[in-house]
Amino acid sequence: xxxxxxxxxxxxxxxxxxxxxxxxxxxxxxxxxxxxxxxxxxxxxxxxxxxxxxxxxxxxxxxxxxxxxxxxxxxxxxxxxxxxxxxxxxxxxxxxxxxxxxxxxxxxxxxxxxxxxxxxxxxxxxxxxxxxxxxxxxxxxx
Numbered sequence: 241x242x243x244x245x246x247x248x249x250x251x252x253x254x255x256x257x258x259x260x261x262x263x264x265x266x267x268x269x270x271x272x273x274x275x276x277x278x279x280x281x282x283x284x285x286x287x288x289x290x291x292x293x294x295x296x297x298x299x300x301x302x303x304x305x306x307x308x309x310x311x312x313x314x315x316x317x318x319x320x321x322x323x324x325x326x327x328x329x330x331x332x333x334x335x336x337x338x339x340x341x342x343x344x345x346x347x348x349x350x351x352x353x354x355x356x357x358x359x360x361x362x363x364x365x366x367x368x369x370x371x372x373x374x375x376x377x378x379x380x381x382x
Contacts, residue, residue: 245335246292247316248349249328250359258330258357261311265356266332271349274306278342281307291349295338309333316366326364330357339365 266272268286284306306326311331346363353361
């Protein structure tokens, strides 16, 4: 099974690192919850579903754990409209969630990210995020 993730990214490359701002504000509105042990990823917060709608499914609960990652920079291939390699900063990556089309259903989170950063955000699907260079930092057991 191929790993897929939703990736929220600014339309243009932003030269200023806004990851701390994103973490603080997304935690304040309840999109992200607590941080996983030995990982830079966050769990879904109590208001996550206000911004990322639940997939239409007969299953009451999804099978995986939602992991939210806030990255300073990332590079991935997109096929939305045309094939391109994107290089962006201040990314929000959501893994472990069933992805449904159309991607416009994720507009509430794009709008929230715009209110936080002042940068217009888009959403895309990335396959194999760890292979494409969009992955969490390795755990340190020192």
